[in-house]
Amino acid sequence: MSQDFYEILGVSRDASEDEIKEAYREKAREYHPDVSDDPDAEEKFKQAKKAKEVLTDEEKRQMYDQMGHERFEQAEKRGGAGGGGGRGGMGGDPFGGGAGGFDMQDIFDQFFGGGGRGGRGGNRRRQGQDLQTRLEIDLEEAYEGATKQLNVTRPEACDDCDGAGHPPGADSETCPECNGQGQTTQVQQTPMGRVQQTTTCRRCDGEGTLYDETCSTCRGNGVVQNDAILEVEIPAGIADGQTLRMEREGAPGEHGGPNGDLLIQVSVQDHPDFERDGDDLQHQQAISFPQAVFGDTITVPTLDGEVEVDVPSGTQSGEVFRLEGKGMPRLRRRGRGDLYVQVQVVTPDSLNAEQKEALEQFAEAGGEEVDVEEGFFEKLKNSL
Numbered sequence: 001m002s003q004d005f006y007e008i009l010g011v012s013r014d015a016s017e018d019e020i021k022e023a024y025r026e027k028a029r030e031y032h033p034d035v036s037d038d039p040d041a042e043e044k045f046k047q048a049k050k051a052k053e054v055l056t057d058e059e060k061r062q063m064y065d066q067m068g069h070e071r072f073e074q075a076e077k078r079g080g081a082g083g084g085g086g087r088g089g090m091g092g093d094p095f096g097g098g099a100g101g102f103d104m105q106d107i108f109d110q111f112f113g114g115g116g117r118g119g120r121g122g123n124r125r126r127q128g129q130d131l132q133t134r135l136e137i138d139l140e141e142a143y144e145g146a147t148k149q150l151n152v153t154r155p156e157a158c159d160d161c162d163g164a165g166h167p168p169g170a171d172s173e174t175c176p177e178c179n180g181q182g183q184t185t186q187v188q189q190t191p192m193g194r195v196q197q198t199t200t201c202r203r204c205d206g207e208g209t210l211y212d213e214t215c216s217t218c219r220g221n222g223v224v225q226n227d228a229i230l231e232v233e234i235p236a237g238i239a240d241g242q243t244l245r246m247e248r249e250g251a252p253g254e255h256g257g258p259n260g261d262l263l264i265q266v267s268v269q270d271h272p273d274f275e276r277d278g279d280d281l282q283h284q285q286a287i288s289f290p291q292a293v294f295g296d297t298i299t300v301p302t303l304d305g306e307v308e309v310d311v312p313s314g315t316q317s318g319e320v321f322r323l324e325g326k327g328m329p330r331l332r333r334r335g336r337g338d339l340y341v342q343v344q345v346v347t348p349d350s351l352n353a354e355q356k357e358a359l360e361q362f363a364e365a366g367g368e369e370v371d372v373e374e375g376f377f378e379k380l381k382n383s384l
């Protein structure tokens with residue numbers, strides 16, 4: 001009986017590709033037939049090579065993990081996965097899939113409404129789910145970039161049982177339902193003939209093992225909800241509605257798989273002084289009638305402090321002045337947008353007597369007849 005590939009290489013089931021390659025190099029050095037005295041060296045060398053080939057191929061490794069060693073070997077002998085088969089090497093693969101006979105699963109799914117590839121197979125390493133959250137920042141923070149603290153309540157691997165769902169010392173037995181395979185097989189009659197459907201064992205939830213104790217902290221889930229405080233780097237120039245991805249800060253993976261990611265949707269608050277248009281900003285600036293007429297140097301706010309702007313004589317209300325490079329930084333690029341300052345000539349709603357007289361004279365000097373109506377209280381005052 002041949003040995004489990006992970007055992008052959010002496011690596012854990014969640015070993016990374018690099019770890020597997022490194023383990024293989026070691027075994028290869030040890031058992032290379034040219035150097036080893038071991039009578040079985042050649043066989044061991046071959047096995048290590050085979051184990052490396054399967055475990056460093058993502059697709060084959062998934063199958064291997066799902067099927068278990070024996071079934072994988074058998075399937076391979078029939079010309080399915082890897083080895084002699086392989087991608088496109090089979091010639092007449094009727095299902096057009098890369099992995100030979102295993103695409104039969106798609107047909108099973110059609111008949112049995114299976115939950116797709118993710119739904120079966122107990123002990124497969126699986127990446128945790130991505131989680132989503134929101135973060136609100138103000139325009140200044142979007143301008144400067146910022147480090148923000150983010151409080152999230154998220155599932156994390158239970159500390160007390162290390163995510164296993166049972167205390168480390170719990171007694172265990174092989175699941176009698178699936179004989180430790182983590183999967184059960186049913187034979188069903190379909191229009192295509194008899195087909196076997198393999199599903200995750202319900203009794204042991206695909207673990208292949210039953211434990212006589214359950215972790216009380218996580219009630220056997222292996223996962224608990226924890227509050228976490230994370231530091232998020234907000235890049236300068238981020239726009240409202242953009243999403244930041246914090247890798248591996250999502251839900252924990254299963255069976256040693258990596259965590260999912262945390263997706264942070266950023267919303268940027270409106271600013272009282274500036275309206276944003278992509279990387280550009282717009283600002284409305286009030287000026288007086290004399291400033292518009294004679295021209296003036298006015299002070300305009302920017303996100304980088306106040307600047308002085310020369311308004312030329314004869315400026316019209318609504319005219320726009322462009323301040324180059326005073327807009328938002330471009331996200332992860334060089335340069336900045338511009339700031340567009342639109343001036344609004346303000347019509348005063350109250351004038352003192354002197355201003356009033358001056359303005360009447362101004363109008364008359366221009367040949368204008370202005371019929372100045374007295375207000376009710378002014379009439380009253382004047383009549384006294």
Ligand SMILES: [Zn+2]
Pocket residue numbers: 175176177178179180181182183201202203204205206207208209
């Ligand atoms: Zn079972």
Ligand SMILES: [Zn+2]
Pocket residue numbers: 158159160161162163164165166215216217218219220222223
């Ligand atoms: Zn636990």
